[in-house]
Amino acid sequence: xxxxxxxxxxxxxxxxxxxxxxxxxxxxxxxxxxxxxxxxxxxxxxxxxxxxxxxxxxxxxxxxxxxxxxxxxxxxxxxxxxxxxxxxxxxxxxxxxxxxxxxxxxxxxxxxxxxxxxxxxxxxxxxxxxxxxxxxxxxxxxxxxxxxxxxxxxxxxxxxxxxxxxxxxxxxxxxxxxxxxxxxxxxxxxxxxxxxxxxxxxxxxxxxxxxxxxxxxxxxxxxxxxxxxxxxxxxxxxxxxxxxxxxxxxxxxxxxxxxxxxxxxxxxxxxxxxxxxxxxxxxxxxxxxxxxxxxxxxxxxxxxxxxxxxxxxxxxxxxxxxxxxxxxxxxxxxxxxxxxxxxxxxxxxxxxxxxxxxxxxxxxxxxxxxxxxxxxxxxxxxxxxxxxxxxxxxxxxxxxxxxxxxxxxxxxxxxxxxxxxxxxxxxxxxxxxxxxxxxxxxxxxxxxxxxxxxxxxxxxxxxxxxxxxxxxxxxxxxxxxxxxxxx
Ligand code: C2O
Ligand code: CU
Numbered sequence: 001x002x003x004x005x006x007x008x009x010x011x012x013x014x015x016x017x018x019x020x021x022x023x024x025x026x027x028x029x030x031x032x033x034x035x036x037x038x039x040x041x042x043x044x045x046x047x048x049x050x051x052x053x054x055x056x057x058x059x060x061x062x063x064x065x066x067x068x069x070x071x072x073x074x075x076x077x078x079x080x081x082x083x084x085x086x087x088x089x090x091x092x093x094x095x096x097x098x099x100x101x102x103x104x105x106x107x108x109x110x111x112x113x114x115x116x117x118x119x120x121x122x123x124x125x126x127x128x129x130x131x132x133x134x135x136x137x138x139x140x141x142x143x144x145x146x147x148x149x150x151x152x153x154x155x156x157x158x159x160x161x162x163x164x165x166x167x168x169x170x171x172x173x174x175x176x177x178x179x180x181x182x183x184x185x186x187x188x189x190x191x192x193x194x195x196x197x198x199x200x201x202x203x204x205x206x207x208x209x210x211x212x213x214x215x216x217x218x219x220x221x222x223x224x225x226x227x228x229x230x231x232x233x234x235x236x237x238x239x240x241x242x243x244x245x246x247x248x249x250x251x252x253x254x255x256x257x258x259x260x261x262x263x264x265x266x267x268x269x270x271x272x273x274x275x276x277x278x279x280x281x282x283x284x285x286x287x288x289x290x291x292x293x294x295x296x297x298x299x300x301x302x303x304x305x306x307x308x309x310x311x312x313x314x315x316x317x318x319x320x321x322x323x324x325x326x327x328x329x330x331x332x333x334x335x336x337x338x339x340x341x342x343x344x345x346x347x348x349x350x351x352x353x354x355x356x357x358x359x360x361x362x363x364x365x366x367x368x369x370x371x372x373x374x375x376x377x378x379x380x381x382x383x384x385x386x387x388x389x390x391x392x393x394x395x396x397x398x399x400x401x402x403x404x405x406x407x408x409x410x411x412x413x414x415x416x417x418x419x420x421x422x423x424x425x426x427x428x429x430x431x432x433x434x435x436x437x438x439x440x441x442x443x444x445x446x447x448x449x450x451x452x453x454x455x456x457x458x459x460x461x462x463x464x465x466x467x468x469x470x471x472x473x474x475x476x477x478x479x480x481x482x483x484x485x486x487x
Contacts, residue, residue, distance in 0.1 A: 009154035011035075013117030014056060034208035036144055036228075037102065037120025042093050044126035050089040057083050060113060063105040064122060065268060066250055066417065066443045068094045071464025074414055077107035078379050078465075094461070095417070096342075096441070097129035098252030099142075099224040099270045107377065107481075108162040111199065111230050111473035115148070115158045119228050128342055129253065133335050135222040135274075141214065143225045145265075145322065147201035147232045147314070161195030162477040195478040196370075197297060197407070198231025202314045204290075204322055212323040217331035220276040222247070227265045231472040232316065233296055233408055233446065235435055236271070237262040239287040239321070245337065248272030251417035251441025253342040262291055264435035266410035266446040268471040271437065274337050277327050284327045292319040293431050295448050297407050344440065347419055347456050351393040358395035358454060359385060361468070363447070365405040369479040370470065376479035380465065386484040393458040395421060398447050406449035409475065414466040415486075417441035418457035426450015444471055459486045 016037040018028050029039045042048060054060050059082055063075025069091040072079065081087050100122040104113040121142055134140070149157040206212030227234060236244065243259040250270050263271055280286070296316035314320060349355060361372045369376045375383060388394060396418075398411050420438035429448040436446070447453050469481030 011150070011154050011156060013156070014113065015117055016120060017053075017055075018050075034144075035117045036208050037118065039121040039123060039142060040102075041123050041125070044093055044095065044097065044124055046093050048089070048091060048093060052081075052087045052089060054081050054083055054085050054087075056113070058109060058113075059083075059106045060104045060109075060118075061087060061106060062089060062102050063414075064089075064091075064100065064102050065412075066095065066098070066100040067091070067122070068415055068417070068461065070462045071415070071466055074464075074466060075105040076414075076465060076467060077105055080106040093124055095124050096252035097124050097126040098248060098250070098441075099123060099226065099272060101226055101228070101268075101270075103228075105467075107379065108477050111160055111162070111477045112158060114228070114473055115199070115230055116156060119144070121224075121226065123224070124252075132253075132338055132341065134247075134338070135220050135335060139217075139219055140222045141224070142207070143223055143323075144207050144228045145225065145234065146205045146208075146228045147230075148203050148205055149201040150203060158199065159191045159194050160199065160474050160477060161189070161192040162474075192368075195474050196365075196368075196405070198316070198472040198474045200232055200314060200316055201229075204320065206323045214323065214325045215328040216277050216325055217329045218278050218280060218282065218327060219331035219333070220274060220278060220335045220337070223273040223275050224248075225265065225271050225273065227267050227269050229267050231267060231474055233267070233293075233410070234265045234290040234322070235262050235293045235432065236265055236322070237289050237291050239289050242286075245274040245276075246271055246437050247274045247341055249437050249440040250443045254437075254440040255342055255344050256340060257337055258437060258439055260435065260437065262435045263437060264293075264432050264446055266408070266444065266471070267473070268410060268412055268444040269442075269446070275325075276337070277325070278331075278334055280327045282327055282329065286325045286327075288322045288325070290318075290320055290322055293317050295408060295429055295432065347393055347458055349395075349421065349456060351458075352395045352456060353389075353392050354394050358397040359388075360397045360399060362399040363402050363409055363470070363480065365402050370475050371479055372468075372482050375482060377469075377481040378483075380483065382465070382483045382485045386482060388459050388484060388486050390459055390463050390486050393456065395454055395456055397452055397454045398445070399452045400447040400449055401426070401452075408446060408448050409480070410444050410446045410471040411453075411468065412444040412471045413455070413457065413468045415459075415462065416457045417443055418445075418455040420445055421454040421456045423454075424452045426452075463487055
């Protein structure tokens with residue numbers, strides 16, 4: 001159905017269909033008026049069985065982003081299935097209550113498939129959350145933010161260097177392009193540029209709609225915000241300067257609410273806000289903004305380059321309104337923000353087997369490919385420094401210092417919820433660092449240019465082959481992804 005950018009013409013999207021199997025306690029809810037996949041509501045401890053039927057004309061699969069599942073259920077690209085084939089996903093939900101999501105993960109086409117509509121939320125609830133007095137029902141609102149570009153017929157416009165259409169022209173264009181950037185002649189193709197820089201659309205969609213707005217009552221709300229964009233990072237803030245009250249991140253509720261003037265939200269990250277409109281008069285309008293920030297792309301590689309290449313009129317790091325909230329009605333009843341939200345059992349850093357010599361992954365760019373430690377994605381390859389032992393705790397350090405290609409990269413590790421142990425900030429991150437919410441469990445962490453981030457994680461329950469990668473989907477498709485193996 002329609003994103004309704006220009007009247008009259010519907011936008012074609014790719015879609016999931018879902019069916020609740022008889023006797024299955026999971027409930028499925030369709031986001032009203034949205035092209036996004038259905039929202040799955042599940043309980044911790046529940047067993048899920050989902051039959052995936054690939055109705056696309058290309059390989060696909062489903063990754064349950066943030067969930068701790070066996071590797072055959074994790075949506076690794078080696079398990080992508082062809083058109084018309086089926087794959088049965090079956091696993092127990094072991095994660096804490098929180099806002100998780102799902103999307104395809106075939107190598108080289110994740111960006112394209114997500115872009116054309118394949119993504120949805122998976123909301124987990126548990127006993128700890130249920131006794132809390134949090135906003136429920138109509139006061140519990142999912143907000144999925146994506147940027148898109150449209151052509152004159154209201155169809156999504158997408159270009160990358162890794163899709164089938166791009167394959168023919170990519171290698172030659174790339175070499176020419178590097179010459180171009182180094183000061184020679186030549187020019188990079190738009191697709192190659194997108195693969196290296198990321199895709200940046202010029203229209204913000206919220207739950208699949210442009211110019212989105214939300215009518216609310218004078219009541220507290222739980223806003224579950226997912227950055228479902230391919231590559232765009234947001235710096236969220238309320239326009240009227242009121243603080244953002246953060247109650248949750250990727251892996252569920254924080255221990256206590258955290259007040260922020262702004263919050264950085266990179267692709268795949270989730271943030272849960274307590275937004276209380278009880279003291280706003282009916283008629284009040286409040287806009288959620290994305291504020292300008294430096295460092296999304298550095299120097300000559302910045303937004304001007306993106307504009308020049310015609311990929312977007314809205315540069316990475318630009319300021320713009322996201323969506324508007326209007327208080328339209330009274331409410332009966334109210335809620336108090338709980339002082340204690342959850343109990344987090346932190347991993348003791350003393351338990352880390354490599355505490356003094358962390359496993360280090362440096363983001364690299366060479367031979368026109370992104371990589372970790374100079375290695376690009378290979379379907380089943382695992383290097384010696386990508387082997388970890390089951391039932392151990394480790395420190396992983398991601399280092400983002402890749403020279404002239406310095407860009408922000410949101411790093412995602414499959415099968416894990418980790419703790420952010422330490423950040424060493426580089427230059428140019430001054431206007432983003434107050435926007436990190438590192439106080440809870442995370443599965444995706446933003447690493448700005450010049451930054452080094454240490455993560456603490458424990459490998460438990462399952463052995464097997466999992467992924468770590470940049471969640472700018474164009475970077476991921478372009479090789480900034482590797483396997484790690486738990487043995
Ligand atoms: Cu949401 Cu491997 O990704
Ligand atoms: Cu990246």
